[in-house]
Amino acid sequence: MASRRFMAPVTVSPPTEPGERPLRFRWSLSVRILLLNLIALALTGGSIFYLDSFRERLLSERQEQQERLARTMATSFAATPRGQWAAISEASRTQEQRRVLVFDAAGKPVFDSVDAGQEFRIVDPAKEAWRRHVARFMDRGVDTLVNARRLEDYAPARTPDAHYWQGLGLFADAASITLLAPDRTPLVAAGSRVSPGLHLVTLENARDATRLVRAERGRLAQIVLMALLLSALVSLYLARTIVKPMRQLTRAAVRVQQGRGREVIVPREEGRRDEVGLLARAVSDMTAELRARIDAIETFAADVTHELRNPLASLRSAIETFARVGPEQQRTLIPILRDDVQRLDRLIGDVAEMSRLDAQLTRTPFDSVDLGQLLEDMVRERDRRGEDRGVSIAFARPYKNLATVAGDAGRLERAISNLLDNAVSFSPAGGVVRLGATRVGTEVLVSVEDEGPGVDPGLRAAIFERFATDRPAEAEEGRHSGLGLAIAKTIVERHNGSIEVGAPESGKGARFVIRLPAL
Numbered sequence: 001m002a003s004r005r006f007m008a009p010v011t012v013s014p015p016t017e018p019g020e021r022p023l024r025f026r027w028s029l030s031v032r033i034l035l036l037n038l039i040a041l042a043l044t045g046g047s048i049f050y051l052d053s054f055r056e057r058l059l060s061e062r063q064e065q066q067e068r069l070a071r072t073m074a075t076s077f078a079a080t081p082r083g084q085w086a087a088i089s090e091a092s093r094t095q096e097q098r099r100v101l102v103f104d105a106a107g108k109p110v111f112d113s114v115d116a117g118q119e120f121r122i123v124d125p126a127k128e129a130w131r132r133h134v135a136r137f138m139d140r141g142v143d144t145l146v147n148a149r150r151l152e153d154y155a156p157a158r159t160p161d162a163h164y165w166q167g168l169g170l171f172a173d174a175a176s177i178t179l180l181a182p183d184r185t186p187l188v189a190a191g192s193r194v195s196p197g198l199h200l201v202t203l204e205n206a207r208d209a210t211r212l213v214r215a216e217r218g219r220l221a222q223i224v225l226m227a228l229l230l231s232a233l234v235s236l237y238l239a240r241t242i243v244k245p246m247r248q249l250t251r252a253a254v255r256v257q258q259g260r261g262r263e264v265i266v267p268r269e270e271g272r273r274d275e276v277g278l279l280a281r282a283v284s285d286m287t288a289e290l291r292a293r294i295d296a297i298e299t300f301a302a303d304v305t306h307e308l309r310n311p312l313a314s315l316r317s318a319i320e321t322f323a324r325v326g327p328e329q330q331r332t333l334i335p336i337l338r339d340d341v342q343r344l345d346r347l348i349g350d351v352a353e354m355s356r357l358d359a360q361l362t363r364t365p366f367d368s369v370d371l372g373q374l375l376e377d378m379v380r381e382r383d384r385r386g387e388d389r390g391v392s393i394a395f396a397r398p399y400k401n402l403a404t405v406a407g408d409a410g411r412l413e414r415a416i417s418n419l420l421d422n423a424v425s426f427s428p429a430g431g432v433v434r435l436g437a438t439r440v441g442t443e444v445l446v447s448v449e450d451e452g453p454g455v456d457p458g459l460r461a462a463i464f465e466r467f468a469t470d471r472p473a474e475a476e477e478g479r480h481s482g483l484g485l486a487i488a489k490t491i492v493e494r495h496n497g498s499i500e501v502g503a504p505e506s507g508k509g510a511r512f513v514i515r516l517p518a519l
Helices: 029-078 082-092 130-146 162-167 207-258 275-322 327-363 371-385 409-426 484-494
Strands: 098-103 109-112 175-180 186-195 198-205 366-370 392-396 404-407 432-440 443-449 498-502 511-517
Touching: 029 082, 029 130, 029 175, 029 186, 029 198, 029 207, 082 098, 082 109, 098 162, 130 207, 162 198, 207 275, 275 327, 327 409, 327 484, 366 371, 366 409, 371 392, 371 409, 371 432, 371 443, 404 409, 404 511, 409 432, 409 443, 409 484, 409 511, 484 498, 484 511
Parallel strands: 392 432
Antiparallel strands: 098 109, 098 198, 175 186, 186 198, 366 404, 432 443, 443 511, 498 511
């Protein structure tokens, strides 16, 4: 069986402090905080990976250039006498950054540009300034973070050794490799065959590539620092937009808890659609509902006190008189005492039920209720008990499952029973009370019509208030507490429905209509 729970109607409280400008947000706090943290993180991570990709592309281009150069020089060496190789090597030099070696089939160097007076400089890191050490430390940190490709360390002492370059695979035609110098600058080496038995190796110190990577890293560091600064400023702003309303809510909650100020203004943050806005409106509605309930309890207590005085005064007067009169007058007082006791019993029972209705209905899970079957069983049981003083109840049974609502069957039965009791009490002897249930669109309507005097239009809203009555003076006071219609109204409203009273089509009597959401 399906079950459903409905919340109590929301009570709206004042929007915010007078003169305060509300902050408007559309994204939730979770999304904003996540995006804020991701911006700086994404820029940092993206810049690091971009640097690695930038360096790899740069080194790949340098290797391709070195391969082309090695093939060109090998072709030139093959077509030129050895005495002119130094001139060809000198023409290809760039600021003491390139060395050219040629090995014969036995691995003996037959040409070395350094021996020809062409300087090739490798920087000793121990002789550099501290800034270079910091730069190398950052280079190693970036390589570790991105798990960069590990480059082979260059061995300067083995430069004239043919086996060294052969082991690196450079004796194959158009082969290249990038080595790492002691100062962590890349050395790009390439090999090519000059002629059968002669192999050429070119070695270039690509210090400019390191400078380009470090310059790019500096620019990216500036961007990341700006992003971090912006992230910090936005974080402070975001913290303010969270902390300020939280403090306001805390102050308001403390004032409500301490009972200071009858109308504590809880900021509603109407423009915010995030968690703070939802919390502010929930606390505001809760505070307004709490105020309404406190007012209702105070009013209810005053009404109960007032209503209890009448039967108690009558009972006290009858008891005091009972002790001073004779047996004949005592027999006259006994029905009065009985009626006062019944009235007190009925009043106390209805007061107890009224006081716990809200709490019970809030906790009660709602089930699917076929009102047609419920009303049919209720009419049959009333006929069996003979409660209707000769008044007939005419019930038009709807089709099965046509008038189905979500609710608590016992409470709904009590609400409709109160309406029937009210209709019977106002109907003349032999009269007819008409009971019906039907579905109209998305609502189920339950109607109760009587043939009594009806309800004055000016009193139709007031009769649902506690202890309100439009009953004639000769009515049996012990049978009515003045809470029946108020109980019925409370039950119906806690089922997300409404109750109203008017006149039937005949114009005679009263017609009560309950509207409930249909399933």
